[in-house]
Amino acid sequence: DAGVTQSPTHLIKTRGQQVTLRCSPKSGHDTVSWYQQALGQGPQFIFQYYEEEERQRGNFPDRFSGHQFPNYSSELNVNALLLGDSALYLCASSPRDRDVSPLHFGNGTRLTVT
Amino acid sequence: AQRVTQPEKLLSVFKGAPVELKCNYSYSGSPELFWYVQYSRQRLQLLLRHISRESIKGFTADLNKGETSFHLKKPFAQEEDSAMYYCALSGSSNTGKLIFGQGTTLQVKP
Numbered sequence: 001d002a003g004v005t006q007s008p009t010h011l012i013k014t015r016g017q018q019v020t021l022r023c024s025p026k027s028g029h030d031t032v033s034w035y036q037q038a039l040g041q042g043p044q045f046i047f048q049y050y051e052e053e054e055r056q057r058g059n060f061p062d063r064f065s066g067h068q069f070p071n072y073s074s075e076l077n078v079n080a081l082l083l084g085d086s087a088l089y090l091c092a093s094s095p096r097d098r099d100v101s102p103l104h105f106g107n108g109t110r111l112t113v114t
Numbered sequence: 115a116q117r118v119t120q121p122e123k124l125l126s127v128f129k130g131a132p133v134e135l136k137c138n139y140s141y142s143g144s145p146e147l148f149w150y151v152q153y154s155r156q157r158l159q160l161l162l163r164h165i166s167r168e169s170i171k172g173f174t175a176d177l178n179k180g181e182t183s184f185h186l187k188k189p190f191a192q193e194e195d196s197a198m199y200y201c202a203l204s205g206s207s208n209t210g211k212l213i214f215g216q217g218t219t220l221q222v223k224p
Contacts, residue, residue: 003157004157031210032210033210033211040216041216041217042118042120042200042202042214042215042216042217043158043200043212043214044214045210045211045212045213048210048211056210056211058211090158092210094210102148102160102163103160103210103212104159105157105158105159106157107157108157
């Protein structure tokens, strides 16, 4: 079991551009959550997807959007990139049919905006 | 406001010494509390959760609702415990939304 996989591992973009990050959940998991982790900070919740819909959202602007596919994989899209969007983006998956399921995290995508 | 506070950015101890990583939280309901750990060059992973009341790798954590704390403890630190530790809170069941603290780096010296 490969666990949660994310691609790419690193990405460099220019301010104003758009970026798409990808995540495949752990086998048997149907729920995907995305987190942003700035340097020296703990992860911050962006949003959660299950059944191909956004179910919960953190305090992030509409420039951050996502998608979940029928195979449970997910994408995070960020439009009009700002320098402050530079961070490690973590994907986490869990099965939805368990109480307070512990999250399984991927290794993250390091996004640098110049 | 929902918040998790880890007051120490760095905790440095010698091997064999007791360890206590502090975590305080602010939440109006009944939260679920977790400790996640990230070893060097590894992904973030669950260490323990308060509802399990387990001891993992010798670590324990007791939820103190009166003091709104969930401190992580180990009686005798090992060098392999050196890692980044995050305390996290979930406000409702069956959710992927965790509120994390800023993390504490534990450094265990030989």
